[in-house]
Amino acid sequence: MARTLLDKVWEAHTVRTLPSGQTQLLIGLHLIHEVTTPQAFQMLKDSKLKVRMPERTFATLDHIIPTTDQTRPYADPLAEEMAVHMIRNAKDFGVPLFDMATGRQGIVHVIGPELGLSQPGMTIACGDSHTSTHGAVGAIAFGIGTTQVRDVLATQCLAMAKPKLRQVRVDGALAQGVYAKDVILFIINQLGVKGGVGYAYEYAGSVIERMTMEERLTVCNMSIEGGARCGYVNPDQTTIDYMRGRPYVPQGAAFDNAAKWWRSMATETGAAFDDVAKLDGNAIEPVVTWGINPGMSVGVSQTIPSPDAQPEAERPTFREALAHMDFKAGQPIKGAKIDVAFVGSCTNGRLSDLRAAAEVAKKGKVAKHVRALIVPGSQQVEKAAEAEGLHEIFKAAGFEWRKAGCSMCLGMNPDQLVGREMSASSSNRNFIGRQGSPTGRTLLMSPAMVAAAAITGAVADVREILR
Amino acid sequence: MSTEYVRKHVAGRGIPVTGNDIDTDRIIPARFLKEVTFESMGEHAFEDAKKANPEHPFNQPVYKGASVLVVGQNFGCGSSREHAPQALMRWGIRAIVGGSYGEIFFGNCTMLGIPCLTISQADLEWLQKAVERSPKETVDVDVEKQQVRFGDKVIQARIPDGPRNQLVQGTWDSTAVLLEAGGAIEATAKKLPYVSGF
Numbered sequence: 204m205a206r207t208l209l210d211k212v213w214e215a216h217t218v219r220t221l222p223s224g225q226t227q228l229l230i231g232l233h234l235i236h237e238v239t240t241p242q243a244f245q246m247l248k249d250s251k252l253k254v255r256m257p258e259r260t261f262a263t264l265d266h267i268i269p270t271t272d273q274t275r276p277y278a279d280p281l282a283e284e285m286a287v288h289m290i291r292n293a294k295d296f297g298v299p300l301f302d303m304a305t306g307r308q309g310i311v312h313v314i315g316p317e318l319g320l321s322q323p324g325m326t327i328a329c330g331d332s333h334t335s336t337h338g339a340v341g342a343i344a345f346g347i348g349t350t351q352v353r354d355v356l357a358t359q360c361l362a363m364a365k366p367k368l369r370q371v372r373v374d375g376a377l378a379q380g381v382y383a384k385d386v387i388l389f390i391i392n393q394l395g396v397k398g399g400v401g402y403a404y405e406y407a408g409s410v411i412e413r414m415t416m417e418e419r420l421t422v423c424n425m426s427i428e429g430g431a432r433c434g435y436v437n438p439d440q441t442t443i444d445y446m447r448g449r450p451y452v453p454q455g456a457a458f459d460n461a462a463k464w465w466r467s468m469a470t471e472t473g474a475a476f477d478d479v480a481k482l483d484g485n486a487i488e489p490v491v492t493w494g495i496n497p498g499m500s501v502g503v504s505q506t507i508p509s510p511d512a513q514p515e516a517e518r519p520t521f522r523e524a525l526a527h528m529d530f531k532a533g534q535p536i537k538g539a540k541i542d543v544a545f546v547g548s549c550t551n552g553r554l555s556d557l558r559a560a561a562e563v564a565k566k567g568k569v570a571k572h573v574r575a576l577i578v579p580g581s582q583q584v585e586k587a588a589e590a591e592g593l594h595e596i597f598k599a600a601g602f603e604w605r606k607a608g609c610s611m612c613l614g615m616n617p618d619q620l621v622g623r624e625m626s627a628s629s630s631n632r633n634f635i636g637r638q639g640s641p642t643g644r645t646l647l648m649s650p651a652m653v654a655a656a657a658i659t660g661a662v663a664d665v666r667e668i669l670r
Numbered sequence: 671m672s673t674e675y676v677r678k679h680v681a682g683r684g685i686p687v688t689g690n691d692i693d694t695d696r697i698i699p700a701r702f703l704k705e706v707t708f709e710s711m712g713e714h715a716f717e718d719a720k721k722a723n724p725e726h727p728f729n730q731p732v733y734k735g736a737s738v739l740v741v742g743q744n745f746g747c748g749s750s751r752e753h754a755p756q757a758l759m760r761w762g763i764r765a766i767v768g769g770s771y772g773e774i775f776f777g778n779c780t781m782l783g784i785p786c787l788t789i790s791q792a793d794l795e796w797l798q799k800a801v802e803r804s805p806k807e808t809v810d811v812d813v814e815k816q817q818v819r820f821g822d823k824v825i826q827a828r829i830p831d832g833p834r835n836q837l838v839q840g841t842w843d844s845t846a847v848l849l850e851a852g853g854a855i856e857a858t859a860k861k862l863p864y865v866s867g868f
Contacts, residue, residue: 215862216858216862217858218855218858219745219851219854221841222835223833224831224832225830225836227848228852229855229862231865232861238704238751239708242683242706242752245707250845255855259859259865266703267704281705284704285706286705324864332749332750334750342800346774348755348777348781349778351777351781352844358848358851359848359855360848360851362832362836362848364830364832393732396747397743397744398693400770401773427748429816430773432742432773453867453868458868460863460868461863461864461868464864464868470761483674494694496691516690519689519690614750615704632693632698634695634748635719636699636718639701640806640863641718641722
């Protein structure tokens, strides 16, 4: 019987079946960061346990670090304390840490693929919901909580039930000005924010197949926003070309063997899925969220929907969203005034994202009332962007060029919305309070659309600017 | 496994939090995650939501001491932060009944011994209103039988077999169980081409 990548990866990593009926699943790569691990390490210390496979565990600092002045100690004593714990725990438990001095620091979901740590056929876990990102290389990767981080540290395993599998096919061709971010926002809008609960998503179809690895990373990143704990793309030539030459990827004959194995892990023709969803890539236009979850979105030419048009159980959430955002049903999203523009995050903080934003930044200057930040996803992205002169383009247009980190995606560092500010953001969540202000507002969109909003001072159609 | 871990049955007064897609940022905003322990989390459960809405159930004295949270659809979606179930647990929540859950949140709750049971939309709307009407009444959550009882009413509930077995057997604190696999862990790793170096 034809098998899926999920079947093969699951089987290869199964240690045993637990008394509960769940699988004891081996985790091939465990990525950790400062926010969700101090309690896990403390639990390890309390139980006198070691890290079972420190060579399969890698740490970084990303959530709390400032993106302006990064000299230690950090101005925020709570952030400093978290950094101190991460550094000390990495040292005490023999876990490699990509700190600032390594030149490899960055958002955990940017550096994993970038360094070639995340590879096809692996199981990957991290105490962060956007771990689904790593599925783009053909891995089964999912976010976990801190007590599960303790389990992986202590045993390199998790107790898990195998998810069902839905193939999400996007066929057709994307129009100019439509990016991977628009594709995933469209998928979430169509399948719903809880549509993926209980499922892994296999992304397929001609639109996905033609995507670069960085575009696939953006798509898989937001799987969790559609309720799917993990999402993946089958390894193909794009995957193999992407992996070649990365620091943690084998070289020479070993690379050829690796490539052969990676390809062998892909879903076979004729494999059965628990469900298949088909979407038309031709129908996608630049997408903007208008509400308080990532499924509440419209095409930029469309108007904000009415709660009355929704199923009854959804209406209160729609009304709450309109009230929080101060929008009216029937209002066009285009022209909505913004105060802040943010390009960055594990969704859209890679080199290709900065290039797309820079293309638009060349066309104008940041509107006077807008505060605009560009935050590279990693030190390596920062360096590569500077080598191309992207930072000069941004600075000339009035954007701030920052250091790598999670930044305003979740506002755990000083990069936060203030009061009712409205943000055009390339990040992944428009939840109430997400960007650091309890009353702040977030409009999710692609990096090019963020840049378009920044220079227009309001939500704009990037296709008109690029034309 | 010690019997203190067994969660066949949880009973206590209810507290309804209505609305769908209540994310973990809402349960505990990110600024309260800058802590190296979970100890203070209970004080901050729904902090911003409470400030924005004086009527929020977590503000109402009548629900003080409640331990069974009754929620809508997709509760706990979003961030994997265990700080969210930790905050609820430290506030006093011992079981959750609702329409559906964010999957990572569900897993985190199980890891803390908090059963999350799923009931139908009609039942959850009924139960939320019933708890509002009779906040002193006990909500009886039977994990083993997959039932929620309130007054005379018996509601059919669901919890997937794996987590149910963990809770009923008392094996949800899983490190010890996973460690029992011993050398089979390394043996499984060695068979993987990327571990052996291709």
